Amino acid sequence: MSQQLFKDFVKGLWKHNPVFRLILGMCPTLAVTNVAINGLAMGLATSFVLIFSGIVISLIKDFIPSKVRIPCYIVVIASFVTIADLFMAAYYPPIHAVLSIYVPLIVVNCIILGRMEAFAGKVPLKRAFADAFGMSLGFTWALILLASVREFLGFGTVFGATILGAWYPQVLMMKLPAGAFITLGLLIGLMNIVSRKKHV
């Protein structure tokens, strides 16, 4: 059983990484990853929603008729998103101001509904939690990596720390959505190469 739990947890990190493998949740992935801190904040906010929705849905799954499960899931997810939004506005106003509209948009992040439908709605609490936790970590590290690469190329900094000085001609494209698409494509390609070597 514990091996099963570990497997549920680990798959989100690499093998079924939501961003690089499942290619889910592209809206926040592409939109907010222009600087690393935004990637981290978005990753944590999404993790909060993913983990708590996973727990609640796994607990109430037996009471929900399958015909109305999607509306029920969405109500639960939307509630947690609103809670996350309010708490961020109250306690971390600067980050809330930067992420602005993308926090409420976590509701339509397909990783969350996808995990609820594919996993939390079918398995006991422990496994749902392990899955949500793994997926959250996988999503967060993917966002941080993507955002760090873009921040480095776009601004010459990482997490706000200057790495390339004022001489660096900042690449405008990396700050814009196009930079997100290109970076994501290259990172997925890189991951494919690494995965292939591992199998051989």
Add this chain to the structure above:
Amino acid sequence: MKSETPKLVLTLVVICVIAAAALSIVYKITYPKIRAEAVKEMRATLDRVLPEATAFDEPGVPEEILEQKEGVKAIFIGYNQNRDITGIAAVVEGAGYQDYIQLLVVVSADLKEIKSIEILDQKETPGLGSRITEKEFLDQFKGELKEEYDAITGATVSSTTIINLVNKAIEDLAKIIEPEEVEEEGTSEEEPSGEEVEEAPEEEPEVDAETEASPEWNGTPTPGWNET
């Protein structure tokens, strides 16, 4: 088959009621904090843009000006110890390229000179439209009113919005301030003191203190800094 429907409805109703209850509790807990944060931020901004002022007064904005899509949404008048007006800060709002842009235009008491411009809220394209927040762009507005201002290359819409909003702010302020100044001859002694917000040296984070000090602050329907 027919007996299934009530169960579906009941499940949804129960879930929605629980969710609504949970959200209203969270909202109750966070609202004072969000409110206090917004008030504190506004006060910090006012202190920065009008450093000579020791007290601020927030006179209401007339309905017909508030109703406009673009225009002044709130004004703050700064006074020094001698009760002279050191400057007027106006919150103006108007549509930019992506979303509404909220500006703070700080002018001298006679509305002839711009002291500074601050962007309170903007969601323009990062790297292009968002360059309106750069010092070089905003600094050109400082000083006496000009006929023309420079726009930023690649950010024409965002720049034009700012330029229009600055002009609009002056126009609206003239409507709000001018008639009052005439009246002020007789009533200036009593008028501001009633609504005045004395500045405490240390800002209390408690929202209650702020609410009592400036009731009209919360009464003004100012979209933007109390948005969640």
